[in-house]
Every structure is written in C-alpha cells, then in structure tokens.
Amino acid sequence: MASLYWARTDLRVHDNAALHAAAQQGPVTAVYLAAPGQWRIHGDAPAKIDFWLRNLRAFADALAERGIDLHVLTMDTWAEAPDLLADFCDAHGIGAVHCNIEYPVNERRRDGLVARRLRERGVALLGHHGAVLLAPGTVRTGGGDYYRVFTPFSKRCRDLLREAPLAALPPPAAQSVPRRGEAPAPTPLSADGFETPPAALGDQWPAGEDAAHAALDAFVDEAITAYDTRRDLPAYRGTSRVSAYLAAGVLSPGQCLRAALSANQGELDSGSTGVRTWITEILWREFYQHLLAGFPSLSMHQPMKPETAAVPWRDAPDDLQAWQQGRTGVPIVDAGMRELLACGWMHNRVRMVTAMFLSKNLLIDWRLGEAWFMAHLVDGDLAANNGGWQWSASTGADAAPYFRVFNPVSQSQRFDPQGVYLRRWLPELANLDNKAIHEPSAAQRKACGYPAAIVDLKTSRQRAIDAYAGLK
Template sequence: MNAIQLCWLRNDLRCTDNQALWHASQQGPVVAVWLISGDTWKAHDDAPVKIDFWLRNLRELGLSLATLNIPLRIIDVGTWSHCAEALLELASQLNAQGLFFNDEYGIHEQARDAEVERKFQHAGLDCRRFTDQLLFAPTSLKTQAGTPFKVFSQFRRQAYAQLHSHLPACLPAPQRQSALPLTSDTPPAQLDDFPAASPLQQQLWPAGEAAAQQRLEQFCHDALMDYHATRDRPDLQGTSQLSPYLVSGILSVRQCLHAALRVNQGEFASGSPGAVAWINELLWREFYKYILVNFPRVSRHRAFRPATEAIPWRNDPAALEAWQQGRTGFPIIDAAMRQLATTGWMHNRLRMLCAMFLSKNLLLDWRSGERWFMRQLIDGDLAANNGGWQWSASTGTDAAPYFRLFNPISQARKFDPQGDFIRQWVSELANTPTVSIHAPQPDSLLKDNDYPAPIIDLASSRERALTAFRELATP
C-alpha cells in the first residue's frame, strides 16, 4: 500500500472539485485533517454564525468522507502559530509521507502556510499547495509593465483573456479508497467564545455540499437570467445568496462559473446580461483577493490609497452604536442592519449603502464598520469585506469618487419602492403607508411607534464629508 497522505482542510469543506483532496488521493490513501484555531479566529473577528456554519459543514463533510473511507482528524491548536507542529506530529503518528492543502491569502494565513511548508520540507516530507479558492493564482495576472492591476476593468479584461485560452475544469470527488484502520473524530457542536447560531440562521443557511449545489442550481434556473435587473432589489429574491458557501468552500468558484456557463451557452463576456453580471461578481471576488495579496497593507488595516489615511474621522460612540443597532432613524439603513443582526447576512446593495452612510454621512472611520461586519457576517471574508468598505469610503481601489454619497432615502425609494423590505425588518414601521415609509417620520409619529428620529441631517452631513475630502485633496 502506498504511504498515507494528509489533506489539510480549511475553507474548502467539500469533496467535489477540491484540488488538494483530489491530488492527495492520486498519491495514496488520504487522511483529512481540520485544525481548530479559535484564538486566531477570535483575533480575526470571525463571526460566531460563521464558525457555527463551519462546524455544521464539517459534520456533513465528515459523513461524505466516511463514504469514501477517508478518516477525518480534528485537532485544537489554539492559534495558527501551532499548526506546523500539530501537522508534523500527526504525520509522525500515521507515518504519513505528504501534506496537501489549498492556498489561503491573508497575511497571517500566508505566513502560517509558508512555515508549514518549510517545516515539512525540513523533515524530508512532501508538501504540495494548490490554487483552489480562485480561478487564477493571485500573482499570475500582470499589466503589460509587469505590475499588479489596480483597476478592476483592466483586471477583468486580462481575466477574460485567460478564460478564453484556458477555462479551469472541475475535478471529481476522490474515488472510494480501501479502509484504513483509523477512526474519525467527531466535530464539536460548539466552541468556547463562539455561541451557536440561532435556529433561524441555521434554517436559512443549511449545511453540506448537497444543499449548496441545490441552491446554485435553483438560482441558475430561477434568477440568473434576470440577475442584472433584480440584484439591487432587497425586497426581491434577486441574488444567489451563495456567498457563505463560496467563502467557506462548500462550493468552488469553478463550480459556480461552469453552472453559469451552462445557462449562458458557454459564454462569460456576452449573451445573457444576467449571467454576465453574475460572472463579473465572481471576478470582483477574485479581484479583491488579488488586491489582498499584491497590496498587503490592506491586510494591516491600512487604506489602499495612503493619502486617505489623513481623513479627519470623527469619534462619536453614540452614532456608531445607533448604526450598529439599526436605530439611526433612516429606515433602509436600520432595516439592513437588523437583517444582518438576525440572519448573519446583508444584501450587497445595502452593504454599500450602510458603509457609505457610516463613512460619509457619519464621517466615522470605515475600519470600525469593517470590523463590525466581520463580527456579524456568515460570509465574512477579509478581502471582499475590506474591498467593499474601502470602495464605499473612497479609500480603496476603484473607489467611489469622494463626492458620491448614496442618499438613503432616494436609494430606498428606488430599490425598495413599496417599502416591503423595510416593513419586514423594522417592525415599528410595519403599518406605515408607502408614501411616507422611506423618509423619517414626524416627531409625533415617531413617539407613537418608538422609532427613533434621524440622528443626522442628510444635507449638512453630506457637506461635512465633502469638506473633509476636499481639504484632503487640497495641497
């Protein structure tokens, strides 16, 4: 029998189209391993609802691996700095000869993975790494000058060219291997410092590859063709809501791309406007990972545009708390923030709107909002979350011009025209007529229904933000 190979699972909790798992299975019998590093997850602001989602998916994955006779080992290492030692010890116990894993892209994750690779090689053991989260290795796309892209449209053109010449294929699940004389570990139901998700959250986000594939197929059948027209409407089911499955690797980006191509007759840059728009969203995800790797300062809580570090952000704890709790007096903002608190997810248009409200209207540091989102989101992803926040705050790549401020009232009227989304999440306004639901209500009505008055004046807050950014741009 060939030597045992370890497959270190992270944000790739699936059997199908898992680069590391499949390649490990081609070299010999596989033992899968998952490391619990709760102290690091807490330091990185990972949300309890996301950890719960990981654990539920890990349980489903363990069942799938069992049908393939692949044991699953679970080791609590506390922090990422202990990963190399734990993996080497397991390799020694099992007399494993190789370690396979898929790359991750935060600064700490890259340092951890480099240390693991170095120590395995020093021990004379094989270590193989794969690009799995992305369609392209994040250093593979360059400008003609050989420098990293800073603008999405230019990055997308290069990505299109690469896809035309080489479309990444999806790998099958490993074949069933001969049984090993090893037992599997049972994933914990809950971890200290990470409360279990609510029954509603678990119902909204069912675990497992089968559930993820079903949601992908349903989206492609029911909503993909109209995605370009409905994606900005939080009152409609116009988005895929697949982001938790992509972030945690229950689905691969290749599986999503090929599903869209099947609907769009093999085209990714033409054909159905809905399919093209959704594929572009997959490429935005790719782009923000690319920025994370090529401009590592964004992993260090720094602005992509260094000059914007000088913006005079305000210190207003009361305003920050009102925003966090959905008590700003602006119904669409409050509805979105309450959706986040209840479900662990927020519609993408509303993420931009809430981020711009915090960073522009309230003139509070975008990093406080970025951190709050990460602590709440089931699909919290450093690259995408940071990229979205910096875009909204006009500090990032492809950022909104500083003079662009979304008006929460006009945005609500445009994208929630009947007020259905607001009524769903702001119970105080459930019986408010459509004609007045989008705008702050008169004081007498606010007192009657316990809904707060607006915490700012939109016009003066807009001028305050414009002044701050103008002064930054003035020598």
C-alpha cells in the same frame, strides 16, 4: 508514503484542487485545524463558526464515504500548528501535505512556519489555488503589476478563461487502506467562546455540498436571467444567496462560473444580460482575492490609497452604537443593520448603503464597520468584506470617488419603492404609506416610537466631501 489533505475554507469533495492532488498521490488522510482563539483574534462571527462546523461535519461524512478519515486537531491559535501538524505527519507516515492557499497575511505567515517545520521532518507542504479561478500573480498588467482597476482586470480574466476554460476536478475515488493510528474523533459541534446561533439561522443556511448545489441550481434555474434587474431589490430573492457557501469553500468559484456558463450557452460576453452580470460579480470576488494576495497591507487594516489614512475620522461612540443596533433614524440603514443582527446576512445593495452612511455621513472609520460586519456575517470573507468597505469609504482599489455619497433615502425609494423590505425589518413603521416610510415626519416618528435621524444627510455629505478634499 501517504499524503495528507489539510482542509481549510474548502469543505467540499468536488472541484477541490488540493484534495484531488493529494488523492492522486496515493492513500490520503485529511486534517482540519480548529483554532477558536485564532477565530476570536480575527473577529469571526458566531454564525460563521457555527456554519463552518456544520459543514465540517457534512464534509467528514462525505470523506468517510470515500474511505478518507478527517482528523480535527484542536488548538488555541495557529502558533501551535507547526508542531501539531509535524507530529501528526510523523504518527501517520505522511510524505506530503496538500492544501489550498489562503491569501490573508496571517494565513500566509502560518503556512510559512508550517512549511519550515515540515521540511525539518522531511515532509513537503504543497499549495494549490483552489479558492480562485486564476492564480494570483497570473493576471497582471502590461507592466507586470497587479491590477488596481476592476474593468481591465475583468477583461484580462475573461481572455484567460476563454483561452483555457476551467475543467471541473472530480472527487477522490473511494479508497480502502488500513488505518494507521486511532480512528478520528467526531467533529466538534461548537467552539469555545462562540455561542450557538438560533436554530433559524441553520434553517436559512443548511450545511453540506448538496445544500450548496441546491441553492446554486435554484438560482440558475429561477433567478439568474433577471439578476441584472432584481439584484438591487432587497425585498426580493434576486441574488444567488450562495455567498456563505463560497466563503466556507463548500462551493468553488469554478463551480459557480460553470453553472453560469451552462445557463448562457457557454458565453462569457454575450447572451443573457442577467447571467453576464452575475459573472461580473464572480469576477469582482476574484478581483478582491487577487488584491489581498498582491497587497498584504490590506490584511493589516491599511487603506489601499495611502493618502486616505489621514481622513479625520470622528470619534463618535454613540453614533457608532446607533448604527450597529439599527437606531440611526434612517429607515433603510436601520433595516439593513437589523437584518444583519437577525440573520447574519445583509443584502448587498444595503451593505453598500449602510457602509457608505457610516464612513461618509457619520465620518466614522470604515475599519470599525468592517469589523462589525465580520463579527456578524455568516458569509464573512476578509477579501470581499475589506473590498466592499474600502469601495464604500473611497479608500480602496477602484473605489467609489470620494464625492460619491449615496443618499440613503433616495436609495430606499429607488430600490424598495413599496417599502416591503422596510416593513419587514422596521415593524414600527409598517402602517406608514409608501412615501412616508422612507423618510417619516417628526410627528410620525413620535407616534410610532421611531427615533429622529442622528445626522442631517445634506450637511453630513458635505462634511465628508470637505474631509476627503483636504487630503494631500
């Protein structure tokens, strides 16, 4: 019988564990579930959905070149998935469905219901770990638990990767089999309830595996060796800018790791400091994926540290809106938030600064910030976004200690000393000198129409420390 590849956030033909396994079994057909209602429930960004759909079209073309049809089944929410997939399998003579496992709790519940319905029809649902380097559950402490601290997790991952290096999986071979049923309809160009982002976003994030590998290759060839010194400078292109491709599965983490190792003569722990630093960032991504798999409560808006559920968050809608719109009067925070609104992306150092400002200086619930980021990020990924927010808010695994509160002015002065990033996103401050632009005076603010800071950094820092220190 034929096999079915169920495409998800893994829109690539290369190094795709589920697609590879399905093709090994014989004739393969592919299916993708478009569920706009579910995407709205998850708060996904229009820029992200647009990016998914553009990559879906490129993926369909790549599959078609190999004689594989991609069918898009449109539904409202995943509640419809069990019946639609079961009926599709009946109509196409499918004996087994292969998919790459997704670790958030809603996705796992969906898969459980689908597996049960398929079993009733005599069809197996086979999961593969194509979104991670190492399967969650295989990287454990000596006591058999999931790691909650990054450094020992990272060390154990490196040990396992040295013992069994990851091999690249080839794309499926071209197949020529009679089509069963109707030819697939064209992949959708848009989704109900999601406006189409400006064309400029498509230019910044071109779709397809070729574009993803071009971005990865450019980073490895031009910037990876200086990654350790330039990654925190938001004015410069010192980061990889492949996060959206990883989140949509157009690139695999294995492809990223192998590219880094190739640039470092195969070394995980020696050689270029820049390469080793980027490998560490890949392992941070892995850490957050494993946490999501090991602790389902993270998918349900719960802090990793239970005691931090009692933080007395402020109900301050005006402050929240000022933060969302980049009108807090703190230049580095406002620049980052305006970059997010304009580009669907924000530099990682600035993500930490803006997140800590919201959760510490404004003492506003980190979950509101997490949701705002997801509603705008083209690279929105639950594990990474949740992990980053809980790190900044000191509520997560191996998070910043609660008394660590970034001073956004100091961060700005340190990582954007010439004010290049600030001038890019805050044109009203462009004429200030390199010192004043980080913290304009009252007169300068009035002259250029820039607001006063909505909070005093020193007193708000102490307020946050006192709030956390009082937890039992």
